[in-house]
Amino acid sequence: MKIGILTSGGDCPGLNAVIRGAVLKGVAVHGQQFVGYRDGWRGVVEGDVIELTRGMVQGIAKSGGTILGTSRTNPFENGGGADVVGARMADLGVDAMIAIGGEGTLAAAKRLSDAGIKIVGVPKTIDNDLDATDYTFGFDTAIEIATEAMDRLRTTGESHQRCMIAEVMGRHVGWIALHSGMAVGAHVILIPEQPVSMDQIAGWVKLADDRGRAPLVVVAEGFRTDDMQQAHSEHGLDAFGRPRLGGIANQLAPELEARTGIETRATTLGHIQRGGTPTAFDRVLATRLGMAAIDSVVNGQWGTMVSLRGTEIDHVDFEDALGRLKDVPQHRYDEARILFG
Ligand code: F6P
Numbered sequence: 001m002k003i004g005i006l007t008s009g010g011d012c013p014g015l016n017a018v019i020r021g022a023v024l025k026g027v028a029v030h031g032q033q034f035v036g037y038r039d040g041w042r043g044v045v046e047g048d049v050i051e052l053t054r055g056m057v058q059g060i061a062k063s064g065g066t067i068l069g070t071s072r073t074n075p076f077e078n079g080g081g082a083d084v085v086g087a088r089m090a091d092l093g094v095d096a097m098i099a100i101g102g103e104g105t106l107a108a109a110k111r112l113s114d115a116g117i118k119i120v121g122v123p124k125t126i127d128n129d130l131d132a133t134d135y136t137f138g139f140d141t142a143i144e145i146a147t148e149a150m151d152r153l154r155t156t157g158e159s160h161q162r163c164m165i166a167e168v169m170g171r172h173v174g175w176i177a178l179h180s181g182m183a184v185g186a187h188v189i190l191i192p193e194q195p196v197s198m199d200q201i202a203g204w205v206k207l208a209d210d211r212g213r214a215p216l217v218v219v220a221e222g223f224r225t226d227d228m229q230q231a232h233s234e235h236g237l238d239a240f241g242r243p244r245l246g247g248i249a250n251q252l253a254p255e256l257e258a259r260t261g262i263e264t265r266a267t268t269l270g271h272i273q274r275g276g277t278p279t280a281f282d283r284v285l286a287t288r289l290g291m292a293a294i295d296s297v298v299n300g301q302w303g304t305m306v307s308l309r310g311t312e313i314d315h316v317d318f319e320d321a322l323g324r325l326k327d328v329p330q331h332r333y334d335e336a337r338i339l340f341g
Helices: 015-030 041-046 082-092 103-114 139-160 175-184 198-210 248-260 270-274 280-298 318-322 330-337
Strands: 002-007 033-037 049-051 096-101 119-123 163-168 188-190 216-220 264-268 304-309 312-317
Touching (some): 002 015, 002 041, 015 033, 015 280, 041 082, 082 103, 096 103, 096 280, 103 119, 103 318, 119 280, 119 318, 139 163, 139 216, 139 264, 139 280, 163 175, 163 248, 175 216, 175 330, 188 198, 198 248, 280 312, 304 318, 312 318
Parallel strands (some): 188 216
Antiparallel strands (some): 304 312
16 A cells, blocks of 8 residues: 655644554554655645655654645635546556644645545644644644743843743644643643733733733733734735734734833743654654554544544544634633732
């Protein structure tokens, strides 16, 4: 059997560990062959592949990024579609595909699966926003990076007695902000699920300042104050029609400074959160998911993705994973909020 693997959407630490886990198990246990599609769905639609041998995946679990390249190409646009994908698979002798990606990628994989393409999924995203899996690999690495960066912001903030605002990623959910904010001991954590007023934010900042602390505010890129209609976006839409977020920290900083009289600086961590070496947790999770995806293929569980349930790997329908975003529940925010100010 020949299996095609693709990584699509934003890159994420751990992608290479998935590829390695899948190829090693497929070759060693089932004698399968592998090709890797270059640059996500673009490689699928254009039939652009490289052979993935056991030798090619040696030692790659610790590398960030993806050896296959990725893109935000939509397989149903630019000359794509299920017929084209099926024809390219037949040309290359590919029997089945493993798509490693986030919400956009898995939604496209579901459409292909509904059209009869033999495809299984592996969820990836630093945002941790996919339902039907407890954690996605990449998230743990992102919060480590964000926490380390904010530990640094704290020492410079304390030296100057400034308010520091750190903007983290996460798209429409606040998991990265919540976890890194708790880890670093932030005085305010602002997440998309919980719009709050500028007065409230300024109140928390003043409380921290009054206690002689240099206030640290963590804001998720998708956060909006209670009088904003939608999250701040100044970079247009991505290939799947979703707004590209980022820039809210710079919007908040002057407003906060005006209200509190405390000198305020904003830092946007951006793609640093997605780069570099995955944590040990992410390497292990990604490797296990890659190996489990081979089980999905061998068992013909088309239209499913592998997922983490507690400490065990499960197989769930794309539909269950894509039904809704996994956002931060109220009780997790309430718990963190006790520490604000
Ligand atoms: O989904 C992962 C993510 O990093 C989001 O947190 C962020 O909003 C988005 O991707 C950024 O996308 P891009 O790399 O296309 O700018």
